Amino acid sequence: MLGEVLVESDQRPTEPPVFARTGIRVLGSFESRQAPEKLAELIVDRVKQAAPTGSLVLQAFTPDSPAGNRLADEADALLETVRTRLPKDRLLEETWRAREAGAMLVELCVAPGAVMVGSVPAREALSLSPGGRQRMRRPGDAPSRAAMKLEEALINMPFEPGRGEVCVDLGAAPGGWTQRLVARGARVIAVDTAKLLPELAEHQRVEHVHMSAFDYTPEEPADWLFCDMAWRPLEVAQLLAKWGRRGWATHLVANIKLPMKDKNPILLRVRHILTEDGGWQSLTIRQLYHDRDEVTVTAHRAGTL
Known part of the structure; x- marks a missing residue:
């Protein structure tokens, strides 16, 4: 266990986990006490090693727990810091195009005490939403959720x-x-x-x-x-x-x-x-x-x- 609601495994499951929202290959884990600029440098270095070429979709999420949700602002700030250090021509802004473009989905997980960076080819991703939390708005005329x-x-x-x-x-x-x-x-x-x-x-x-x-x-x-x-x-x-x-x-x-x-x-x-x-x-x-x-x-x- 990496922490509340986060689970790690040495092997990739043969079938996509039914109750998992997202799944990534962890490229690195760092203590969150470091300065954001230093963290961003470490993360960018790991990303460039794992995916030296091709399009990237960069996202950040926090564990879906009370402690994790309190780190949402920190995750957003780190995401922007990392984004500025990656070539703009590699960042795919239209997330919905990630699969057809053959992009790599890179996710930053900002958890209590640690920051992890991981990746997965968009075509194999369980979800294209940050952390698999696809929030949909309920239409005003919808009869139910x-x-x-x-x-x-x-x-x-x-x-x-x-x-x-x-x-x-x-x-x-x-x-x-x-x-x-x-x-x-x-x-x-x-x-x-x-x-x-x-x-x-x-x-x-x-x-x-x-x-x-x-x-x-x-x-x-x-x-x-x-x-x-x-x-x-x-x-x-x-x-x-x-x-x-x-x-x-x-x-x-x-x-x-x-x-x-x-x-x-x-x-x-x-x-x-x-x-x-x-x-x-x-x-x-x-x-x-x-x-x-x-x-x-x-x-x-x-x-x-």
Whole structure:
């Protein structure tokens, strides 16, 4: 342990950790009592050794703990000091372009008593946000905080629902995810026995199917399947597997609730059901910043990438 909420390992895990927000290869660790200018020199030296060429995305974060959060201003100040010592033509300002540009993500972790610098290729990063804390603003017209979970899930994907694409939203009511999909120009089939917000129920690109998600059968394959139901995780996984197995959707974004204390055995079974029974590929399971006792699943149907 490096400190509260920070964990180190000598080996890289074979699967991305579900409950980790970020993961970096530590290039150096320094005592934080040193002058900021000296710290910046040490950090820049390590960065240049590890990544002598190519584009860089430079970020700073603090551990997500009470003691860590108090160091936010210190982290911002150190970030700016380091930034001035790196060639401007190497710093990529548009973080969202980091993966396609083949950039290296460099993160400064300012923790109580220590400062660490680490890196990871942006294409392999768990998140492109500092420390994996992707803070989303809840839209003023959003019916619930569920909208933030969806926005965070989509911002971490290489693509998202486009204008005119067909999205099925299982367990849609009251419409938090449907609302955000409509805002992107998609056509949404919202499946739920409960009511949607009136403005969504009357929207020309929303079809509300008053039916249980477990009983619904689509008339034609959809581009995207979305699901955020407060239901037993294995039953939800089996439902999503059915959609993959029958080719009813191309892309998947789902939220799986995990209220139990020992979550890992259930996660292993969820992964098996989705991949082995459902045929979903490129599966990711992550607890995002806006998730609570739940995880977000993304996947694609075989042969769609």
